[in-house]
Amino acid sequence: MEKLTREDCLRFDLDDPLAHFKNEFSLPEQMIYMSGNSLGAMPVRAIAKAHQTVAEEWGRGLVKSWNQHDWFHMTTRLGALIAPTIGADDDEVVMTDSTGINVFKVLSAALTLRPERCRILMEGSNFPTDNYTAQGLVKLLGADHEIVYAEGDEIAEKIDDSIAVVCLTQVHYKTGRVLNMHDLTAKAHAVGAVTIWDLCHSAGAMVVDLNGCNVDFAVGCTYKYYNGGPGSPAFIFAARRHHGKALQPLTGWYGHKSPFAFERDYTPAADIVQMLSGTQPILSMSVAEVGLEIMSRVNMAQIRAKSLRLGDVFIQLLQQECPDAGFELVSPSDDSRGSQIALSHPQGYAIVQALISCGVVGDFRAPNILRFGLTPLYLRYVDIWDAIAHIKDIMGTGRWQEPRFNQRHAVT
Amino acid sequence: MEKLTREDCLRFDLDDPLAHFKNEFSLPEQMIYMSGNSLGAMPVRAIAKAHQTVAEEWGRGLVKSWNQHDWFHMTTRLGALIAPTIGADDDEVVMTDSTGINVFKVLSAALTLRPERCRILMEGSNFPTDNYTAQGLVKLLGADHEIVYAEGDEIAEKIDDSIAVVCLTQVHYKTGRVLNMHDLTAKAHAVGAVTIWDLCHSAGAMVVDLNGCNVDFAVGCTYKYYNGGPGSPAFIFAARRHHGKALQPLTGWYGHKSPFAFERDYTPAADIVQMLSGTQPILSMSVAEVGLEIMSRVNMAQIRAKSLRLGDVFIQLLQQECPDAGFELVSPSDDSRGSQIALSHPQGYAIVQALISCGVVGDFRAPNILRFGLTPLYLRYVDIWDAIAHIKDIMGTGRWQEPRFNQRHAVT
Numbered sequence: 001m002e003k004l005t006r007e008d009c010l011r012f013d014l015d016d017p018l019a020h021f022k023n024e025f026s027l028p029e030q031m032i033y034m035s036g037n038s039l040g041a042m043p044v045r046a047i048a049k050a051h052q053t054v055a056e057e058w059g060r061g062l063v064k065s066w067n068q069h070d071w072f073h074m075t076t077r078l079g080a081l082i083a084p085t086i087g088a089d090d091d092e093v094v095m096t097d098s099t100g101i102n103v104f105k106v107l108s109a110a111l112t113l114r115p116e117r118c119r120i121l122m123e124g125s126n127f128p129t130d131n132y133t134a135q136g137l138v139k140l141l142g143a144d145h146e147i148v149y150a151e152g153d154e155i156a157e158k159i160d161d162s163i164a165v166v167c168l169t170q171v172h173y174k175t176g177r178v179l180n181m182h183d184l185t186a187k188a189h190a191v192g193a194v195t196i197w198d199l200c201h202s203a204g205a206m207v208v209d210l211n212g213c214n215v216d217f218a219v220g221c222t223y224k225y226y227n228g229g230p231g232s233p234a235f236i237f238a239a240r241r242h243h244g245k246a247l248q249p250l251t252g253w254y255g256h257k258s259p260f261a262f263e264r265d266y267t268p269a270a271d272i273v274q275m276l277s278g279t280q281p282i283l284s285m286s287v288a289e290v291g292l293e294i295m296s297r298v299n300m301a302q303i304r305a306k307s308l309r310l311g312d313v314f315i316q317l318l319q320q321e322c323p324d325a326g327f328e329l330v331s332p333s334d335d336s337r338g339s340q341i342a343l344s345h346p347q348g349y350a351i352v353q354a355l356i357s358c359g360v361v362g363d364f365r366a367p368n369i370l371r372f373g374l375t376p377l378y379l380r381y382v383d384i385w386d387a388i389a390h391i392k393d394i395m396g397t398g399r400w401q402e403p404r405f406n407q408r409h410a411v412t
Numbered sequence: 413m414e415k416l417t418r419e420d421c422l423r424f425d426l427d428d429p430l431a432h433f434k435n436e437f438s439l440p441e442q443m444i445y446m447s448g449n450s451l452g453a454m455p456v457r458a459i460a461k462a463h464q465t466v467a468e469e470w471g472r473g474l475v476k477s478w479n480q481h482d483w484f485h486m487t488t489r490l491g492a493l494i495a496p497t498i499g500a501d502d503d504e505v506v507m508t509d510s511t512g513i514n515v516f517k518v519l520s521a522a523l524t525l526r527p528e529r530c531r532i533l534m535e536g537s538n539f540p541t542d543n544y545t546a547q548g549l550v551k552l553l554g555a556d557h558e559i560v561y562a563e564g565d566e567i568a569e570k571i572d573d574s575i576a577v578v579c580l581t582q583v584h585y586k587t588g589r590v591l592n593m594h595d596l597t598a599k600a601h602a603v604g605a606v607t608i609w610d611l612c613h614s615a616g617a618m619v620v621d622l623n624g625c626n627v628d629f630a631v632g633c634t635y636k637y638y639n640g641g642p643g644s645p646a647f648i649f650a651a652r653r654h655h656g657k658a659l660q661p662l663t664g665w666y667g668h669k670s671p672f673a674f675e676r677d678y679t680p681a682a683d684i685v686q687m688l689s690g691t692q693p694i695l696s697m698s699v700a701e702v703g704l705e706i707m708s709r710v711n712m713a714q715i716r717a718k719s720l721r722l723g724d725v726f727i728q729l730l731q732q733e734c735p736d737a738g739f740e741l742v743s744p745s746d747d748s749r750g751s752q753i754a755l756s757h758p759q760g761y762a763i764v765q766a767l768i769s770c771g772v773v774g775d776f777r778a779p780n781i782l783r784f785g786l787t788p789l790y791l792r793y794v795d796i797w798d799a800i801a802h803i804k805d806i807m808g809t810g811r812w813q814e815p816r817f818n819q820r821h822a823v824t
Contacts, residue, residue: 026471027474028471028472028474031474033474035474035475038475039470039474039475039478041474042466042467042470042471042474046466046470046471047463047466047467047471050462050463050465050466050695051459051462051463053462054454054458054459054462054641054699055454055459057642058451058454058458058641058642059438059440059454059458059459060440062439062440062443062445062447062451062453062454062773063447063450063451063773063775064768064773065642066451066642071642071643097509097510097513097690098509098664098689098690098691098692099664099690099691100662100663100664100665100666100689100690101509101513101662101664101689101690104661104662108552124676125676127665127674128665128668128674128675128676128678129664129665129690131676131677131678132663132664132665132667132668132677132678133662133663133664133689135663135677135678136660136661136662136663136678137661139661140520140552140553140661141552149676174674221691223691229466229470229694229695230469230470230477230478230483230693230694230695231483231691231692231693231694231695231697232693232695233693234690248548249516249548249549249551249552250512250513250516250545250548251512251544251545251547251548252510252511252512252513252541252544252545253512253539253540253541253544254512255544256540256544260778261778262539262540262586262777262778263540264536264537264540264543264561265543265544265547266540266543266544266547266548277510277512277513277545278509278510278511278512278513278541278646279510279511279633279635279643280510280643281642281643281644281645281693281695281696281697282641282642282643282696283462283641283642283643283644283693283695283696283699284693284694284695284696285643285693287466287695356476361474361475361476363475365674366672366673366674
């Protein structure tokens with residue numbers, strides 16, 4: 001393969017159909033931000049939106065803003081913004097609560113569709129909040145229920161007619177490996193199981209086609225690739241065929257058919273609204289709308305193409321510039337990779353700290369993984385070049401061995 | 413009783429030890445805001461705090477702000493701000509999620525303390541989200557569990573040794589009636605029941621002494637009397653004696669003993685942190701801190717004294733100025749009243765709309781209740797006079813009968 005130069009990367013940027021989106025985000029100068037898979041960057045308009053929501057809508061509109069600014073329907077309005085980016089219809093998605101809470105809801109709802117089965121299939125190594133939540137639900141439901149764990153290629157084998165629900169995260173949070181949503185969903189349906197997909201590390205970063213894959217339920221977060229802001233609420237997808245049938249048990253007033261009737265007894269809304277529970281954090285929701293609106297204008301195939309190419313350039317440059325630095329590629333080298341590069345290195349923690357100190361912000365996951373998020377809306381090819389140049393410099397000079405980078409005092 | 417004049421009200425304001433707090437809030441000119449029991453007013457500093465959190469902490473600090481601005485411990489740090497205002501210790505309160513979700517958690521946790529009992533005692537007429545949530549939990553747990561409903565004075569009678577959990581809202585959302593937390597908790601404990609108090613309409617508006625009453629669990633919201641902003645997250649109190657013992661089932665990663673160990677299996681935190689589930693909406697939390705900080709400087713006995721007196725002045729002036737307007741007092745006339753005045757009137761909806769149109773913002777609850785929230789931090793005695801003057805004017809001129817006020821087109 002021919003050597004890549006910085007000029008090549010600049011040329012890739014000139015040809016990038018998504019390049020103009022970078023202007024919609026604000027990042028500190030000199031920072032190469034590769035943690036957008038943890039917390040997305042701030043859209044420029046987020047500052048004005050926050051001011052508008054606080055000073056005008058809250059400060060002047062006060063309680064009247066629930067109607068005048070339609071705070072009340074923000075969950076469904078923002079859900080409809082997310083829907084086309086994940087292959088869902090507008091009325092199949094709501095934005096609400098956290099991913100963990102939402103897993104509890106859809107897992108409970110899914111189990112009601114298979115009352116004669118008690119087993120949930122999950123990937124034990126993936127981001128733990130889904131596993132923890134399933135464990136909490138299983139404990140609450142009692143002894144018959146259990147979780148079956150499987151990893152990667154084992155998953156398909158373990159999908160049999162004893163399984164009630166297959167609950168999987170599409171992209172592995174640590175390695176970036178993509179599971180085949182289409183085939184695994186088809187396999188699950190073939191044996192009568194219901195499917196839940198966690199899109200935290202895929203939605204907004206690749207082509208996700210929930211209805212094309214006939215998925216039953218999904219959850220995902222908006223503070224990574226959707227750039228919704230720190231801890232912005234998560235979302236739930238429920239296929240329309242399950243509306244009014246698969247009900248979730250966190251039956252707060254927002255999921256009621258007529259919340260303002262203030263009736264004593266719960267009557268579920270007949271649509272996606274039943275997935276709601278309580279009053280939502282309006283300020284976080286309102287500011288998140290800026291990032292969601294940007295994403296709604298993006299061609300997801302272009303996002304995916306750029307994401308993969310950014311990763312290919314990263315891998316090629318690392319081999320080219322730092323062949324003997326001791327890094328191993330943990331992520332897949334092909335298109336079964338999500339939107340991040342994971343490397344392993346015995347001194348991963350110190351290296352990540354040294355990189356952060358010179359403006360290359362990735363993160364570390366125990367025991368030895370360096371993660372670099374690839375966010376096509378604001379990351380350029382030349383940024384990849386410059387990041388690798390910093391890695392080369394740090395490894396060549398041994399700067400990462402300075403004591404200040406070796407103290408594991410905090411999580412980054 | 414001697415007639416009250418506007419000058420009397422102005423004199424009361426001059427003597428009010430809380431009067432200076434009004435300067436910390438921004439309200440539209442000419443508005444008399446009496447819906448602070450629904451959505452509290454905006455503290456002046458909320459605007460700058462929102463800007464700081466978005467532009468600086470998110471925009472410049474990005475993912476590093478989880479440590480640098482300690483977003484990660486916001487749930488416990490803000491919980492510790494709330495704690496002294498409700499008679500709790502700092503390590504017994506966390507701010508998180510919505511009231512409904514939190515009711516699910518503490519109700520589940522409380523039931524684990526009485527595994528041999530299956531009945532939950534609630535007040536059916538109170539704000540429905542607690543009832544709805546309990547219904548969802550009971551359905552999930554299965555046939556043995558049931559809810560026993562009781563109203564007002566019946567509640568004490570129905571507390572017997574068949575009851576696992578007594579789950580009550582201290583101040584009635586519609587009438588403003590206060591339940592006796594001390595006596596009902598003592599009665600529950602005498603028969604071996606566990607207690608949960610919903611403080612949505614009491615915390616921040618009156619003296620609440622959870623530990624003085626030996627309460628087991630409590631929940632409450634921060635967007636009413638704490639002025640945390642629209643939909644700002646709720647809080648949970650768990651008495652220290654239950655930490656590590658009464659566990660809640662929404663076991664997301666934030667409740668794990670070591671969340672950043674990313675272990676497959678859930679190990680609960682041994683303290684109040686187990687009441688957490690998922691990642692929280694940082695922007696809504698951060699802005700809410702402004703209101704919580706204000707409340708932490710307030711003497712709650714002074715809040716309660718002013719709240720009751722504002723109500724007494726309201727009642728006296730309504731009788732004095734509008735004796736024949738057809739209003740009935742629904743709230744208690746004595747100190748068993750919370751921080752609102754509820755009136756009934758056959759044309760309540762139209763009257764509330766007419767009042768809103770002239771700047772007196774109260775709200776309406778079906779079928780015939782007008783609610784006026786009394787928020788001592790920014791409501792003056794002279795505001796009560798002026799509100800009553802508007803009511804007198806509207807009733808005297810019949811302006812509320814204009815057709816536009818008779819259409820029940822929207823919820824206020």
